[in-house]
Amino acid sequence: MDPHLIDQIYECAFLPEQWPALLDRLARLADARGGQIFVARPNVGPILRWSASPAFQDDMAAYVEGRWARCDRRRGLIAAGRHAGFVTEHELF
Numbered sequence: 001m002d003p004h005l006i007d008q009i010y011e012c013a014f015l016p017e018q019w020p021a022l023l024d025r026l027a028r029l030a031d032a033r034g035g036q037i038f039v040a041r042p043n044v045g046p047i048l049r050w051s052a053s054p055a056f057q058d059d060m061a062a063y064v065e066g067r068w069a070r071c072d073r074r075r076g077l078i079a080a081g082r083h084a085g086f087v088t089e090h091e092l093f
Helices: 003-014 016-029 054-065 073-081
Strands: 036-041 045-052
Touching: 003 016, 016 036, 016 045, 016 054, 036 054, 045 054
Parallel strands: none
Antiparallel strands: 036 045
16 A cells, blocks of 8 residues: 555545545546545434545535435445445445
């Protein structure tokens, strides 16, 4: 694992405006179109904060504004897993 990548992940905790660039970098490593990250807390609402790589900005905005989280099976599976960290869809399903 590239130690600079790990450093960049930790830096995003303090500089959240850097998430889009990091998510784009992770997507390229995975040969994916893009990526997104969001924080969900059931007692606050389905989505508290989110960020996405440039390729997913519009998609994620539509997802949040359309309140699609209420019917997204992934959200329930993520919450049930109580995992603090990254998770793939393969791991969820």
